[in-house]
Amino acid sequence: MFDTLLAGQPKRQAPLRILVADDQPLNIRILHEVFRNEFEVLMTTDSKQVVTICREQNPDLVLLDVVMPGLNGHQVCRQLRALPETRDIPVIFVTAKNTPEDEVLGLESGAVDFITKPINPATVMARVKTHLALKLQNDLLRSIALVDGLTGVANRRRFDEQFLTAWRRCQREQLELSLLLIDLDHFKLYNDHYGHPAGDRCLTRVAGILNETIRRPDDLLARYGGEEFICLLPNTAFEGAQGRAWAMLHAVQDQGLEHAHSPASAVVTISIGAVTMIPQAGDSPETLLNAADKQLYDAKQSGRNQVRGIELPSLP
């Protein structure tokens, strides 16, 4: 099952990655020996490092010792489940404590399985492969559920998830967060003149053009609804966001897609509302969305085929 699933995956950039956390270096060495030929193995003896490593290195599975100084395995597991960016990483407890009470406690804290010490290498490998296969299957289903069926770019749900994660990160680290709200100009007239199927093809072309202007791994272009797209630019200052917006506007215009009945231009064009802010504790993500909407409205009012932008002051 594992190899079949792996073969069906979109090509991964890196090998599957496992994090082994145990305060005893000897135990880590034993597990490293079991996995090192098949997976990339991350290791730590410090339970307090597990959440940070998961956030930064996004392992596909965690093997977690239960009894550790500082935070115990159950506490770590609960922390992982509470964070959006780590909650889908499966955790297997590796423990000498295997009474029914221990197992209930472990399952309640969110572990998917238990492996009893002293470990049997063949059993550990089989269990880990089973859970990795399930994780890959979940990742695949999630990725399908998060793509817009018409244009192939991210859908609204994916945007909502990623926006919230970016918002929290920028709030925590006091970074600039920018949003571009993008709308095709006079698209009703396009549909009326060329027909709905041609309108669909036009939307798909524009989505592709916009997506090609995205540069950084954390940037995201999504279809926000109808003929509206949205672009998330975390850790991006106002000038950078404006630059991206104008690059998108020119890229669409330069394609020269005929729009004979548009009062704005002879070709398909877009209008963009751009906003930037450093989120503070009292701010809400809607502030940024509403501001982008207002800027987009201004761009439309000013004749379309325009970028309008604003840098929001933070709350005192």
Ligand SMILES: Nc1nc2c(ncn2[C@@H]2O[C@H](COP(=O)(O)OP(=O)(O)OP(=O)(O)O)[C@@H](O)[C@H]2O)c(=O)[nH]1
């Ligand atoms: N072909 C196609 N058309 C869509 C889709 N989603 C929304 N539309 C059309 O997009 C058009 C949007 O029209 P309006 O909201 O009036 O805006 P507009 O004509 O683009 O005018 P402005 O935004 O003011 O420049 C409507 O005709 C919708 O039917 C889609 O998936 N496919």
